[in-house]
Amino acid sequence: xxxxxxxxxxxxxxxxxxTVNLAxxxxxxxxxxxxxxAEYNPKRFAAVIMRIREPRTTxxxxxxxxxxxxxxxxxxxxxxxxxKYARVVQKLGFPAKFLDFKIQNxxxxxxxRFPIRLxxxxxxxxxxxxxxxPGLVYRMVKPRIVLLIFxxxxxxxxxxxxxxxxxxxxxxxx
Amino acid sequence: xxxxxxxxxxxxxxxxxLVEDYRxxxxxxxxxxxxxxxxxxxxxxxWRTFSNDKATKDPSRVGDTQNPLLSDGDLSTMIGKGxxxxxxxxxxxxxxxxxxxxxxxxxxxxxxxKEITNMADRINLPRNIVDRTNNLFKQVYEQKSLKxxxxxxIASACLYIACRQEGVPRTFKEICAVSRISKKEIGRCFKLxxxxxxxxxxxxTTGDFMSRFCSNLGLPKQVQMAATHIARKAVELDLVxxxxxxxxxxxxxxxxxxxxxxxxxQKEIGDIAGVADVTIRQSYRLIYxxxxxxxxxxxxxxxxxxxxxxx
Numbered sequence: 180x181x182x183x184x185x186x187x188x189x190x191x192x193x194x195x196x197x198t199v200n201l202a203x204x205x206x207x208x209x210x211x212x213x214x215x216x217a218e219y220n221p222k223r224f225a226a227v228i229m230r231i232r233e234p235r236t237t238x239x240x241x242x243x244x245x246x247x248x249x250x251x252x253x254x255x256x257x258x259x260x261x262x263k264y265a266r267v268v269q270k271l272g273f274p275a276k277f278l279d280f281k282i283q284n285x286x287x288x289x290x291x292r293f294p295i296r297l298x299x300x301x302x303x304x305x306x307x308x309x310x311x312x313p314g315l316v317y318r319m320v321k322p323r324i325v326l327l328i329f330x331x332x333x334x335x336x337x338x339x340x341x342x343x344x345x346x347x348x349x350x351x352x353x
Numbered sequence: 354x355x356x357x358x359x360x361x362x363x364x365x366x367x368x369x370x371l372v373e374d375y376r377x378x379x380x381x382x383x384x385x386x387x388x389x390x391x392x393x394x395x396x397x398x399x400w401r402t403f404s405n406d407k408a409t410k411d412p413s414r415v416g417d418t419q420n421p422l423l424s425d426g427d428l429s430t431m432i433g434k435g436x437x438x439x440x441x442x443x444x445x446x447x448x449x450x451x452x453x454x455x456x457x458x459x460x461x462x463x464x465x466x467k468e469i470t471n472m473a474d475r476i477n478l479p480r481n482i483v484d485r486t487n488n489l490f491k492q493v494y495e496q497k498s499l500k501x502x503x504x505x506x507i508a509s510a511c512l513y514i515a516c517r518q519e520g521v522p523r524t525f526k527e528i529c530a531v532s533r534i535s536k537k538e539i540g541r542c543f544k545l546x547x548x549x550x551x552x553x554x555x556x557x558t559t560g561d562f563m564s565r566f567c568s569n570l571g572l573p574k575q576v577q578m579a580a581t582h583i584a585r586k587a588v589e590l591d592l593v594x595x596x597x598x599x600x601x602x603x604x605x606x607x608x609x610x611x612x613x614x615x616x617x618x619q620k621e622i623g624d625i626a627g628v629a630d631v632t633i634r635q636s637y638r639l640i641y642x643x644x645x646x647x648x649x650x651x652x653x654x655x656x657x658x659x660x661x662x663x664x
Contacts (some may be wrong), residue, residue, distance in 0.1 A: 294594055298556055306547075307556065309597040310525050311540045330595035 190289035190336065194250060195257040197282045201244040201265055201275040210240065213271055229264060236260040240268065244275075247283075254282060282339065289334045297330060363389050423466065423487050462494055465504045472512055475531040476523065485515040489550070498549045502542055506534045510542035517554045522561050524599055526627035559584035559602040562626070566606055569625045572615050575652070580609035582649040587640045596636050603628050604636035608644065611662055614655040634664045 207227045211219035217229045226239040236250040236257070246264060251257035258280055269275040297315045301307050307315040314327040314335075324338030363369055363382035371380040371389060380390030400413050466487055473483045489511040493499055499507055509532040516523045529536045547553060560581050567577035584605035587593055593601050603626040610617040619630040619637075626633075640647060645658045 294591075296591065296594075301556060306544060308540070308543075309557070310599065313595050313597075 188289055188291050190287045190334075192252055192285060192287045194284075194286040195252070195254060195282060196247065196249045196284040197251075197257045197261060197280060198245065198247050199261045199265070199280045200278040201240075201246055201268060201273070202278050203244050203274050203276070205240065205242050205244055205268065205273055207240070207242050210268065210271055214267055229267070231260060231263055231267075233263065234260040238264045240264070254285075257282065284337060285340060286335065286337045287340075289336065291332045291334065293332050294330055295328060295332055297328065300328065363387050423462070423491055461504055462491065465490055465494075465508045468505060469508050469512060472509065472528075472531045476527065478512075478516070482512075482515050482519050482521075485518060486511045489514055489546070492550055493546055496549055499542065499545050502545070503534065503538075505532065506538045506542045507546070508532075509534050509539045510546050513539065513543055514546060514552075514554060517557070520561075522557050524562070524627055530627075557598050559588060559598045559605065562599065562602050563606075566602065566622070566625050570606070570610070570617050570621060572606070572610055572617070573613075576606075576609045576613045576615055579613070579649055579652050580606045583608055583640070583647040586647045587643075590643065590646075592643060593636055593639050596639070597628075599626055600628050600632045600636045601640075602626065603633045604640055605647075607633055607637055608640065608647070608661065612648065612652070612654050612656050612658065616656075637664060 207219055207221070207225075210227050210229075211217045214227075214229060216231065217227050219227045224239075226241045229238045229240060230236070231238075234251050234256040236248055238249070238261070239247040246261065248257055248261045248264065251260050261280055262277060265275045265277050297307055300315060300317075304319065305315050305317050314329045317326045317328055318324075319326065322338065322340050324336050324340050327335040327337075329335075363371070363385065365387065366382055366384040369382050369384040372383050373379070374381055378391070378394065379388045381388050402413075469486050469490065470483060473486070486508070490508055493507055493511065509528050512532075513523065513525065513528050516528075525536045525539060528539060532539065563577055563581045563584070567580065572580075580602070584598075584602050587601055587605065588598075593604075603622050606626075607617065607619055607622050610622075619633045622628075623630040623633055641661070641663060644661055648654075648658070
């Protein structure tokens with residue numbers, strides 16, 4: 180644990196989920212028919228599933244005008260992608276606006292590069308059930324994030340956080 | 354914890370044993386003779402029943418044993434079938450139909466207790482674990498935070514927790530074997546219950562399962578002790594990072610049994626422990642290189658360490 184105090188391992192964002200309100204009622208059938216890369220199966224799910232290639236993302240567009248954008252790798256990309264989807268909807272003739280863009284969840288992964296003894300880590304906030312899942316589930320309270328800590332040293336973080344926070348946490352557990 | 358009725362004690366001698374005087378229903382202190390309980394109702398059974406009695410008529414006029422801890426206010430009085438002429442009304446139907454349902458408010462809970470007792474019976478769990486399970490179930494049920502979940506799932510999860518708390522954990526697969534609920538659902542309910550009751554459980558260790566698995570396989574005590582030692586050493590030396598303790602225990606049993614005269618195949622061990630034989634193989638490969646260090650010092654080898662099978 181000595182040397183890792185100097186170098187906090189970098190964490191990489193893998194996925195960002197955000198929501199935005201387009202503020203107008205949408206006709207999903209219309210959108211599904213006219214837009215490329217859109218799928219709509221009302222019996223299965225009540226939203227149009229649209230994908231764009233540029234920031235590789237997927238959006239769920241609901242008839243109320245609300246939209247969920249997933250798959251982006253950074254906050255800026257997520258916002259850009261959401262704007263692109265709004266643009267597509269706008270081009271189809273709906274008066275789409277871009278209200279309340281909010282990031283709901285961010286998933287990142289990190290590698291501390293040394294094996295971790297999970298039995299030693301178990302304190303109060305953790306759940307470690309080797310029979311159920313090989314990773315320890317650590318629910319940190321201060322920044323509300325959940326970390327999945329594995330024996331190999333890989334850590335998956337999910338929740339609403341910014342890049343400096345997991346560094347603080349890593350310092351805490353070591 | 355399982356104190357049911359309010360305990361009366363003599364005010365002068367709180368520790369002395371109280372003697373019951375049946376004639377007047379008194380509880381008398383054995384030290385000073387003070388009568389502490391007056392006209393205490395005797396809740397024992399009225400008749401003793403023996404198995405050789407022909408079960409024609411049960412002369413008992415009292416209900417089941419009282420269980421106020423778990424089903425509050427349990428007065429299980431039922432109305433029996435009428436005998437004289439007065440119990441039948443005009444049409445020949447009996448007045449006072451049937452037996453009224455008792456304690457309808459906790460019918461589901463009593464059902465669950467029955468289910469718990471059945472499950473525990475199948476794996477021969479002692480009464481204290483069953484009582485603890487019942488208590489846990491009652492707490493969860495009263496809290497109502499898991500009301501949507503199937504009662505059987507909650508009961509199975511409570512059974513799992515109770516076994517853990519008593520220091521004799523059962524694997525999820527063992528609980529699955531006596532319950533109709535899937536392992537996934539039991540695991541989910543387990544986590545929810547821990548959160549709801551704000552308790553936690555200790556981590557499982559390899560040693561908890563050794564005695565059960567080894568006796569199921571018919572292995573002698575030395576092999577069991579050797580396997581326990583191997584598994585403990587393997588975990589201490591961190592030879593098996595990330596492996597479930599059950600898999601490590603199974604691999605240790607395999608190694609110990611292969612080194613002794615009572616050999617068991619991977620399949621047999623896998624059957625008892627509920628792990629796949631490839632899993633045993635994987636864990637065994639991890640502990641095989643350090644085999645000489647893992648065995649206890651005084652172990653008598655039937656097959657020497659270098660002749661242990663290599664998979």
